[in-house]
Every structure is written in structure tokens, then in C-alpha cells.
Amino acid sequence: MAKEIMLIGATSDVAQAMVHLIDRKTTHLWLVARNVERLEPLKTHVEITKAISVSLLESDVCEFEKNITLFEPIAPKIDEIYFFAGYLGHQEKAQTESAETLKIINTNFTGAVLILNVFAEAFAKKKSGIIIGISSVAGDRGRSSNYFYGSAKAGFSAYLDGMRQRLAKVGVHVMTVKPGFMATRMTRELDLPKLITASSEKAASVIFKAAKKKKNTVYVTTIWRFIMLVIRNIPEAIFKRISI
Amino acid sequence: MKKELISNWGNYPQIEAEVFKPDFVQEVNGLVKKEQAILARGNGRCYGDVALSKKIISTLSLNKVLAFDIESGIIRCQSGILLSDILAITVPKGFFLPVTPGTKFITLGGALASDVHGKNHHAEGCFSNHVLDFKLVTADGNTLACNRTKNAVIFWNTVGGMGRTGVITEVCFQLKKIETSYITSRNIKVKNLDEMLDLFDQSGDTTYSVAWMDCLKKGAHQGRGILMLGEHATLADLDLKKKKNPLALPKKIKLNVPLFFPGWVLNKFAVKAFNFLFYNKQRKKVNTSIIDYDKFFYPLDAILNWNRIYGKKGFTQYQFVLPKEGGKEGLKEILDTIGNAGEGSFLVVLKLFGKTEPLAKWSFPMEGYTLALDFKITLDTQDLINQLDDIVQRYKGRIYLSKDAFSRRSLSNVPTQVTSKFTSLQAERLGMI
């Protein structure tokens, strides 16, 4: 069956790795990003090596109204939408500067929700489609080191959970991805522990396979499911006093 | 920016470097503008100190195909794509690389910057002979389109320029039409150097030719070895089974050397044993077969990380070329010197280069004999290379910068008028900054 896939945040390292996994069942690929001319080489590469046609779309997640008009006419054609865009931001800056706070919330939550709403309605109407949202383990419990990002991702996870329950009844699937550490541009300057850090290729492959199997919530590496289980269960009285 | 310890294929020397890995070509301009000194690096398959610098732009993520015309066989790619990836795309469509080195794990940018040669040099020249145009980010951070008429000076300074003119970001070149992905190969067992060089002369109209030589044999057997000749097989050459899928990609068989061998493993006795086996594996004088292109062009690629057999201290490859005139005597002197030093070399490869493009003045090849030898790094390496350099100099030859870590400046062939923006450890060693 012909299939159209859309990747939002297509410049992200994980999305780039995902493109290489896309197989011939896909007939058309939509790559969405800011400064989309960066993706011209990827477009020709996919067209030549996979014989899949590609469209590039320019969109900034934070331009709310514009996105709604941009995606409304396209959404009914799409079979699978992956939402990769995200912004880690600077925790300390966000504590004092509202512009940074808003940027974190708007990218990871508000902007994401407004775009995916368009797809949810279109998919509900045609009673098919898959929505894949890349959230984060950071949303599983707020922590002092990144609670702006964490809370925005928590909101995004809750949004995806609720939407999954609603749309399951009309044959639309929603999958939540909760990556732990991934070695990507977002974390390039951080010293991440190798053992619990996934490469972007590994992450892409886990996400791609899970979407095929219509999983509900996936942790990119199993170890993170346990790490977060522990973190979530630390009593607040103790949690308050430690820093992780 | 975190630093990494990097080295090239010889694992010697090593350098702590900041490695920038742009995901998008637009980032290259900014990096070049910002940094005072930087160098482009492909897949690090050169051997010595050339692709090393304190700040590096790795092109490995700039690896996309930009255009491919399956009628004309003209392809345009970003510079960081590996030749292995290009082959996987073009062979099923009936096109092969116009020139390929002995490994397919190099980038397109590296192929141009070293102006690589292959087994068909005598017939089809260097890689640059088949390049139509390329793009280069120059010292001011701007992108320049270069071909033989537009920015021609920069075009020819970049060919074989070892990255000293800028960062090559994309290359357009002409592929070669093939009927099948197989090679008709003919191996000839040769008893000494005289016979070898005669045979090279006689095989001028064979497309591919190269010889493996036993460098430890002395006297009447000096230079014994196996001459390997090849042609792209035509459909008519294939058996029924191969005819079903004449453009099949070779099966991947991957062996790996997971760890560095201890330094003592590879000694003179090991080299002797290897050479004996290699020479005597072939019983008949001439052995003809139809093999896939991996077996013919890239036998070493079948063993990942084979460079680790030389141990942690690494090894160097000494590749030189001597003009044909007087070259035979020069080769004999070199073989004598190596024999006397007792330094074994596993892989001794001999080839006769043909005519060269006069405008490609920084390319390594010149008409004559080229020999490549591997030496494990020891305290005596510099000394041995000084002796070899003396001989090469006397016979008016030159050495290949893409392999070099020890040779002298007077034997090298590099653009003289370059900026100090793009520097390498090698350029520093040779006092060319």
C-alpha cells in the first residue's frame, strides 16, 4: 500500500538516521524543518538511492498560526507523522529570562501540540494514520537540572497518552517515545556516560521498529525504563535533598 | 569542544584534535571563517601525517548524492561520501568508478585531494582526469565553483593539493560504463624483476595491471612476484549463473582484527612465510578467473582494521615513483637496501604509471615505476627511509605525500602558494607553512 511519511524536525540527528531506514513501501517523504535548504542534499540522495519522492517544507514549530494553515491541507494525505523537533534550552537562563522559558515550552509543548492537533483531526476523519511523538524521560519526573524542558516534555507525554486513548477507538495509533541520553547535536557539548547513551542510528532503528509494531510507549534503551522507575520512586523527602 | 586522539591508517603519528563534524554543508563556510587554522579530513585512509591537524573538519556526514544521470554516467556527490557507497548505487545501474585506489573506504574529497591512482593509471590516468567540476570552500569562507576553465588555477592546485587549498564540498565526475560487475583476472607468476618489468611493458593495453612482489628475495630471484592483470568482464564472459544478475553487488564477507597485535608478531620470519605462501599458492604460470570486483580491487578491505596487525606503534607506507628511464636500476638499489636492512614488508606493490596530465602538477604520479612498501615503526625507521630517500632523489623520483610520515621535502610534490589557513601536521613537518 502506498504510504506517505512526514518527519517534523527533519534536521535532527535521529530524524536523519531514520531517513536511511525508510523502505520502498513509502511512496512519498515529507521533510519539515526551519532553514529547509539544508535538506536539499538529503532530498536528492533519497530520490536517487531509494526512488522515493521527497518534499521539503519550511516551518518553525513556534509559529503557531502559520503552522495550522500550512499543515491543514497536507495532513489528510499523510499516513505516518513523526514529531522529532525539540529544544533542550538552558535551565539557568530560563529561570530568569521569560523568553527562554517560553522558547522551551513553545517548542516542546505548545507548538508541538498545535501541529499534532491538525493531524489528529485529519487522521480521525479518515480513520487511519499513526502519530509518533518524541518526548523524553525528562518528563517522567521534574528535576532541578532541567525542569523547564522536563515539564514541557511531561505535558507532551500526557497529551500523547490522552490522544492515544481517544484515537484508538477510531483506528488511529499514537506512540510516545521516551529517549534517555542520545548522542546527538543536542547533547554534543555534554559529557554523557557512554554505557547508557544511544547513538542516533540505534535510536532511529528502535523508533522505526516500534512504530511498525504499533507500540504505545517506548524507551529507546530498556535500561532507561529502570532508571526512571527508580527515579520516580525516590520519596520526595529524599529527592528534594539530592541533585540528579 | 572535546578533543579526540586521531591518526590515519598507519596509526602513526597521533594527534589530539578538535574534530568538527558538520551535518550540513552550510556549516563549513562558518567554520572556515571562524578558525585560524583548520584542515578537511575524509576517512583517514591516508597513512602518515597528512590528514592530521589540531582542528579538523570531518566531511563524513556530508555524504549525499546530489545528481546521477544514468544515461551519461555523470554523478555529483557531496565530498564525504565513501567510494563504497557510490559503487553500491552505481554498479547496479551499470557504472563503475573511473579510477579507484586499493581500498573503497575513502571519500570522494580524499580521492581528489590526493588525486588517487589505480591499477589503470597507464591507461586511464588519475582520478582528476575524470572530474568535471567541484566546489571548494576557500580561506575566506566562500564557496567557489571550479572547473578547467572557471577558477582553473585553484582547480589544478586542489587536485593533489592535500587539502591545502580549502574544503572540497562536492565533486562531479564521469563514471565508467560496465556490462557486468565482474573482472576477468589473469595472474602471472614472475621469477624476477627483469621479467616483471618486461611483462608490464607488454601489458600496456590491458586496462588494469599491478604486481605483488617478494621484497626479501635476493640475487637471481630478486623481484619475484605475481603480476595481476584485469579487464571488466563482458556479458559473454559470464557463466549462466552469473548472467542471471550480471551487475550483482559482491557479497559482504567481513573479517575483523578486533585488537592491536602485540608488536613482535609481525617480524621478518612472518613476512618470509607470508611471501612464500603467497608466491606458491599459485601453481601454474598463468591463472585466469572471473571474480567479483571486491576480490580484484579491494582484497584487503575484506579484513576490517587489518592495520592493527602492525601493533600499537603503527606502521608507515613508503611509496615512491622513479622515472622509467633508469628506473630499473633504482628499483634494484631500493630492494638491495631493504634486503640489507632486513626489514620485511608484507605488501609490496609495484606498478607502471603511464603518461600524466601536465596541468595536474601536484599529483603524485609521473611516467615510471611506483613501488609501495609497508614498514612497522621502529627506532630504525627514519634511518631506513633516509637511505631510501637518497636513492629516490638520485634517480629523480618523488614520494607520495598521502602515505608519507618520514620523507624529506625535496621529494614531495605540493602546491607552494597556499594559505596558512589549511595546515596539516605534514605541512608543518616539511616546513611548508
Ligand SMILES: Cc1cc2nc3c(=O)[nH]c(=O)nc-3n(C[C@H](O)[C@H](O)[C@H](O)COP(=O)(O)OP(=O)(O)OC[C@H]3O[C@@H](n4cnc5c(N)ncnc54)[C@H](O)[C@@H]3O)c2cc1C
Ligand atoms: C589499503 C589502502 C590502499 C590504498 N591504495 C591506494 C592506491 O592504490 N592509490 C592511491 O592513490 N592511494 C591509495 N591509498 C591512499 C588513499 O586512497 C588516499 O590517502 C586517500 O586520499 C584517502 O582518502 P580519505 O577520504 O580517507 O582522506 P583522508 O585520509 O582523510 O585525507 C587525505 C588527504 O585528503 C585531504 N582531504 C580529504 N577530504 C578533503 C576534502 N573534502 N577537501 C579537501 N581536502 C580533503 C586531507 O586533508 C588529506 O590531505 C590507499 C590507502 C589504503 C588504506
Ligand SMILES: NC(=O)c1ccc[n+]([C@@H]2O[C@H](COP(=O)([O-])OP(=O)(O)OC[C@H]3O[C@@H](n4cnc5c(N)ncnc54)[C@H](OP(=O)(O)O)[C@@H]3O)[C@@H](O)[C@H]2O)c1
Ligand atoms: N539527545 C538526547 O539525549 C535526547 C533525550 C531525550 C529526548 N530527546 C528528544 O529527541 C528529539 C530529537 O532530538 P535530537 O537529540 O535528535 O537533537 P537535535 O539533533 O538537536 O534535534 C532537535 C531538532 O529540533 C529542531 N527544532 C528545535 N526548535 C525548533 C523550532 N522552533 N522549529 C522547528 N524545529 C526546531 C531542530 O532544528 P534545527 O536544526 O533548525 O535547530 C532539530 O532538528 C527532540 O525532541 C529531543 O527533545 C533527545
